[in-house]
Amino acid sequence: MxxxxxxxxxxxxxxxxxxxxxxxxxxxxALHGCSRSQGGSTVRPDATDTTPxxxxxxxxxxxxxxxxxxxGDLAGAAHDTRAQVxxxxxxxxxxxxxxxxxxxxxxxxxxxxxxxxxxxxxxxxTDSYWRYGGLPVSVYRSIHDGRPQGMPAWNPALPPADIxxxxxxxxxxxxxxPSGAEQASMQGDRAGDKVxxxxxxxxxxxxxxxxxxKSTGAVASPGEARPDAGGKP
Amino acid sequence: MxxxxxxxxxxxxxxxxxxxxxxFLAWGLTVVASxxxxxxxxxxxxxxxxxxxxAGVPIAAPTGFAPGPGEVAANLAPNTPPxxxxxxxxxxxxxxYSPLSAIDTSNVSRLRLAWxxxxxxQNGHEAAPLVAGDTMYLVTPFxxxxxxxxxxxxxxxIKWSYAPNPAPTAIGKACCDTxxxxxxxxxGKLIYNLLDDHTVAVxxxxxxxLWRTKMGDVTHGETMTMAPFVVGNLVYVGxxxxxxxxxxxxxxxxxxxxxxxxxxxxxxxxxQVKIGKDFHPFYSWMVGKDLGVKTWPAGMAKTGAGAVWAxxxxxxxxxxxxxxxxxxxxxxxxxxxxLNLWTSAIFARDAKTGMARWAYQxxxxxxxxxxxxxxxILIDVTFDGKPRKALIHFDRNAFAYLMDxxxxxxxxxxxxxxxxxxxxxxxxxxxxxxxxxxxxxxxVKLSGxxxxxxxxxxxxxxxxxxxxxxxxAGIFNICMDVTDHPQSYIPGAPYDxxxxxxxxxxxxxxxxxxxxDPVAGRKAWSIKEKFMxxxxxxxxxxxxxxxxxxxxxxxxxxxxxxxxxxxxxxxxGIVGQPMTYxxxxxxxxxxxxxxxxxxxxxxxxxxxxxxxxxxxxxFSIDGDSPHGGPSMLETVGAAPAAxxxxxxxxKP
Numbered sequence: 001m002x003x004x005x006x007x008x009x010x011x012x013x014x015x016x017x018x019x020x021x022x023x024x025x026x027x028x029x030a031l032h033g034c035s036r037s038q039g040g041s042t043v044r045p046d047a048t049d050t051t052p053x054x055x056x057x058x059x060x061x062x063x064x065x066x067x068x069x070x071x072g073d074l075a076g077a078a079h080d081t082r083a084q085v086x087x088x089x090x091x092x093x094x095x096x097x098x099x100x101x102x103x104x105x106x107x108x109x110x111x112x113x114x115x116x117x118x119x120x121x122x123x124x125x126t127d128s129y130w131r132y133g134g135l136p137v138s139v140y141r142s143i144h145d146g147r148p149q150g151m152p153a154w155n156p157a158l159p160p161a162d163i164x165x166x167x168x169x170x171x172x173x174x175x176x177x178p179s180g181a182e183q184a185s186m187q188g189d190r191a192g193d194k195v196x197x198x199x200x201x202x203x204x205x206x207x208x209x210x211x212x213x214k215s216t217g218a219v220a221s222p223g224e225a226r227p228d229a230g231g232k233p
Numbered sequence: 234m235x236x237x238x239x240x241x242x243x244x245x246x247x248x249x250x251x252x253x254x255x256x257f258l259a260w261g262l263t264v265v266a267s268x269x270x271x272x273x274x275x276x277x278x279x280x281x282x283x284x285x286x287x288a289g290v291p292i293a294a295p296t297g298f299a300p301g302p303g304e305v306a307a308n309l310a311p312n313t314p315p316x317x318x319x320x321x322x323x324x325x326x327x328x329x330y331s332p333l334s335a336i337d338t339s340n341v342s343r344l345r346l347a348w349x350x351x352x353x354x355q356n357g358h359e360a361a362p363l364v365a366g367d368t369m370y371l372v373t374p375f376x377x378x379x380x381x382x383x384x385x386x387x388x389x390x391i392k393w394s395y396a397p398n399p400a401p402t403a404i405g406k407a408c409c410d411t412x413x414x415x416x417x418x419x420x421g422k423l424i425y426n427l428l429d430d431h432t433v434a435v436x437x438x439x440x441x442x443l444w445r446t447k448m449g450d451v452t453h454g455e456t457m458t459m460a461p462f463v464v465g466n467l468v469y470v471g472x473x474x475x476x477x478x479x480x481x482x483x484x485x486x487x488x489x490x491x492x493x494x495x496x497x498x499x500x501x502x503x504x505q506v507k508i509g510k511d512f513h514p515f516y517s518w519m520v521g522k523d524l525g526v527k528t529w530p531a532g533m534a535k536t537g538a539g540a541v542w543a544x545x546x547x548x549x550x551x552x553x554x555x556x557x558x559x560x561x562x563x564x565x566x567x568x569x570x571x572l573n574l575w576t577s578a579i580f581a582r583d584a585k586t587g588m589a590r591w592a593y594q595x596x597x598x599x600x601x602x603x604x605x606x607x608x609x610i611l612i613d614v615t616f617d618g619k620p621r622k623a624l625i626h627f628d629r630n631a632f633a634y635l636m637d638x639x640x641x642x643x644x645x646x647x648x649x650x651x652x653x654x655x656x657x658x659x660x661x662x663x664x665x666x667x668x669x670x671x672x673x674x675x676x677v678k679l680s681g682x683x684x685x686x687x688x689x690x691x692x693x694x695x696x697x698x699x700x701x702x703x704x705x706a707g708i709f710n711i712c713m714d715v716t717d718h719p720q721s722y723i724p725g726a727p728y729d730x731x732x733x734x735x736x737x738x739x740x741x742x743x744x745x746x747x748x749x750d751p752v753a754g755r756k757a758w759s760i761k762e763k764f765m766x767x768x769x770x771x772x773x774x775x776x777x778x779x780x781x782x783x784x785x786x787x788x789x790x791x792x793x794x795x796x797x798x799x800x801x802x803x804x805x806g807i808v809g810q811p812m813t814y815x816x817x818x819x820x821x822x823x824x825x826x827x828x829x830x831x832x833x834x835x836x837x838x839x840x841x842x843x844x845x846x847x848x849x850x851x852f853s854i855d856g857d858s859p860h861g862g863p864s865m866l867e868t869v870g871a872a873p874a875a876x877x878x879x880x881x882x883x884k885p
Binding site for chain 1: 401402403404405406407408409476718720721723725726727728729730732
């Protein structure tokens with residue numbers, strides 16, 4: 001169900017969707033979850049049935065759905081193993097965003113990633129370079145599970161709602177990709193990119209041109225480009 | 234070991250810079266007033282302007298600088314063959330002085346590249362290479378590879394390489410880049426620390442691992458970055474993690490087996506700190522039982538840091554080691570009322586037993602992250618007419634301390650860099666006099682505190698020349714705006730809380746390289762640097778001093794007057810430590826790592842800030858060496874790079 005799945009002639013429900021460029025449409029319309037081709041069960045988390053403005057508790061995506069997202073999808077798997085688009089229930093909500101920023105400082109996140117989240121001990125979270133994916137749900141999972149280069153797992157220290165609030169704040173900083181922009185995040189496409197006809201012909205809808213568009217990828221000073229102490233790939 | 238080093242020559246040379254007929258004193262009459270004005274201080278807290286000049290212009294002694302002839306000496310033991318460099322500081326006293334003199338003030342301008350070696354590292358290169366016999370030894374930042382290079386063969390090919398494969402978890406636990414401050418060569422072994430809290434010994438002939446000792450728990454924020462220091466059969470190591478609420482410690486391991494012999498914590502009970510009946514601090518406020526617990530709120534000493542992440546020195550006659558401890562944790566002072574002993578302090582310990590002999594806290598209840606870890610150079614001086622076994626220490630808090638190393642008495646403390654947190658050190662009590670407005674309060678932005686967390690000088694070690702009696706150091710001219718955010722202790726996460734913005738102090742320059750008169754307690758000359766000056770210093774018997782800048786200039790300076798004799802731009806910024814050695818061809822070489830990183834990244838948004846990338850550069854007069862020339866030279870190496878790399882797999 002990824003672009004590569006499409007090329008192999010498998011069913012392509014993703015191609016049948018409206019272009020992901022229409023993010024507003026995604027936000028409004030309940031996306032049907034795809035039947036998982038692995039793991040047996042079909043997961044339809046609550047999140048897909050709610051709007052961002054919905055009450056937080058009711059809108060929380062099921063943990064089991066998030067847990068079932070394999071990291072392999074970050075590079076494009078032969079079979080699309082994503083269950084569905086999982087949205088941040090707090091996306092765009094000012095109070096939640098403010099709370100997320102406060103949590104980011106209180107829970108010592110800023111100690112590693114910097115008070116402006118521009119990097120330090122840990123990576124910059126405001127650019128479009130994401131080692132483990134820049135979709136809101138990918139960022140959620142990185143916080144929830146931890147990552148091997150020193151990122152601690154915040155589950156269960158932080159309840160899911162708090163993690164989503166931190167993600168909601170990070171989403172305002174310009175580096176993340178919108179929910180549903182899996183292809184763009186994998187292919188490095190940014191808002192406003194021109195798409196060559198050849199590329200357009202081979203890619204699934206939504207494969208380009210959808211990120212938040214405040215990328216900090218190109219700056220004058222190379223030091224500024226990746227100020228995080230790691231400077232790692 | 235004291236017996237062995239007793240044979241070592243003790244240099245005792247007149248403090249020649251004080252000779253009235255020395256030319257730079259004459260230049261004093263033409264001090265450029267504008268340079269002084271540029272350095273005028275914005276705050277009254279530090280009213281003495283230090284004379285500073287633009288690079289390349291010699292500077293004179295400031296008005297009123299007229300001490301009588303003095304004597305400053307250092308014991309250069311173990312002084313292994315003059316052409317070798319087998320520990321980071323070369324000697325126990327930490328002078329970083331080489332007796333080699335083939336490269337001197339008359340020919341240093343002819344230095345050219347002889348050969349170079351890139352190691353693919355993207356992280357700060359803070360170590361000096363070592364040379365023992367015909368072999369050079371290198372250690373990289375994480376993943377802490379080591380290399381032996383054959384100096385006797387064309388191109389200095391790889392003799393062996395060793396990949397210890399430390400845990401990647403350590404990358405994200407290191408506060409300030411995944412640096413490593415180098416190795417120690419002893420008894421046919423190369424000993425160094427891995428970022429994931431292991432100390433390893435490698436056979437210097439074969440590169441085979443001889444022992445590997447786990448020293449701490451990286452998942453709880455503990456890392457190791459310092460260079461081991463060896464005396465006799467003991468190798469001393471310590472931890473990093475002052476920003477992650479570790480319990481700081483120093484430990485002694487058996488050189489042959491790697492077995493831990495003793496460990497002394499920086500906080501905790503007297504038993505944990507190894508304080509016993511022989512402990513006699515000079516000042517009364519450091520006398521008492523279990524002060525490493527009682528000067529903390531209940532339960533907080535354990536996560537109070539005092540990490541031991543930099544340099545150790547050793548006095549063979551007193552049989553004492555000296556080292557400093559890091560900032561207290563968390564970095565928010567409001568959370569830890571009390572002196573917070575023994576953080577931001579210096580310890581003198583019995584080298585064999587580890588029992589503390591004296592201690593002194595440079596920054597009591599450290600509110601600004603002024604670790605006390607900077608190097609202590611052991612010098613013998615005549616002070617107030619009396620001979621003193623002393624040490625000179627440039628603290629991050631911007632004061633230069635001349636201390637009696639037998640007793641822990643502060644003989645003199647004067648600011649060497651711009652500061653406004655203290656109006657001076659009270660020599661009667663040993664306490665700094667605080668300026669209340671410069672004490673941060675929780676959740677309130679405090680503007681213009683100088684120096685910032687990384688200090689008036691950070692870990693980058695200074696050098697001492699017994700020929701001039703001066704100490705040479707790269708220092709900073711930086712301030713910060715700081716907002717403290719109270720923190721909870723969460724294992725493996727930062728226990729920090731300081732939100733900072735750093736900027737150049739008055740004058741606009743971030744860096745400076747200075748020659749310090751340790752007896753007079755003031756600068757003899759200095760060179761302003763636009764970028765941070767964060768390399769180690771090297772002093773030689775050729776009266777040349779070497780240092781590098783964060784933007785990548787490597788400079789040679791006349792040790793007596795500060796005249797820049799040679800500059801060359803390297804591939805990346807320099808935060809490594811220059812050293813010099815005699816090759817198998819009996820030529821003198823000067824080597825330095827380029828590869829910016831570490832705390833220098835606080836200035837990474839400056840226009841012109843260089844990219845990362847670790848490369849060793851080796852220079853000789855006219856670039857002459859067996860490693861280059863008109864003939865067809867070929868690599869005859871015994872081993873490939875440490876990480877066999879068939880594609881893009883070589884990353885950490």
